[in-house]
Amino acid sequence: MGGMRLAEWIRNGVLAAGLALAAAAGVRAQDHVPAPSAGPAPVLAHAAPAAEAPMHHFADRENAWLFAGVGAARTLDYFSTLNMRRRGRHEILLTDEVVDNHAAFAAIEAAATALTIGAAYLLHRHGHHRLERWTSRIHIGLATGGAIRNYALQSAHPAPLPPGP
Numbered sequence: 320m321g322g323m324r325l326a327e328w329i330r331n332g333v334l335a336a337g338l339a340l341a342a343a344a345g346v347r348a349q350d351h352v353p354a355p356s357a358g359p360a361p362v363l364a365h366a367a368p369a370a371e372a373p374m375h376h377f378a379d380r381e382n383a384w385l386f387a388g389v390g391a392a393r394t395l396d397y398f399s400t401l402n403m404r405r406r407g408r409h410e411i412l413l414t415d416e417v418v419d420n421h422a423a424f425a426a427i428e429a430a431a432t433a434l435t436i437g438a439a440y441l442l443h444r445h446g447h448h449r450l451e452r453w454t455s456r457i458h459i460g461l462a463t464g465g466a467i468r469n470y471a472l473q474s475a476h477p478a479p480l481p482p483g484p
């Protein structure tokens with residue numbers, strides 16, 4: 320059961336990177352589809368995809384903010400999980416043993432961040448600058464959602480929400 324939960328957690332952590340890499344591979348595969356043989360081959364392959372963002376430095380301001388956001392989201396996940404553990408709750412995705420070994424758990428969080436940066440770099444190198452950005456955005460969303468879930472789990476007797484404006 321612990322192994323299953325670990326697998327689930329890892330899937331959450333690297334889902335964005337995996338999706339982005341798969342998408343990159345798909346786009347790349349399309350590049351190699353031979354053109355229809357009738358007539359001279361059109362130079363469609365070199366037409367710039369309108370949806371793609373322009374070239375930029377990998378270590379530009381937007382990526383700096385996005386990677387900082389990924390790191391912050393994973394840090395939030397780290398502390399929200401430890402907070403949950405202190406309250407006697409059990410980590411649902413990782414085994415308690417891993418989470419209670421704080422150094423190992425922190426290393427896993429750091430690895431998840433590094434994996435996203437690595438995936439973004441590969442996408443950047445292949446010219447997929449939009450996917451490159453979205454890899455970080457999706458990771459931030461997943462990690463932050465997990466942290467919110469951890470904090471929401473704390474309260475065993477949720478107070479009724481205040482009436483909206």
Ligand SMILES: [Zn+2]
Pocket residue numbers: 375376377442443444447448451
């Ligand atoms: Zn790029």
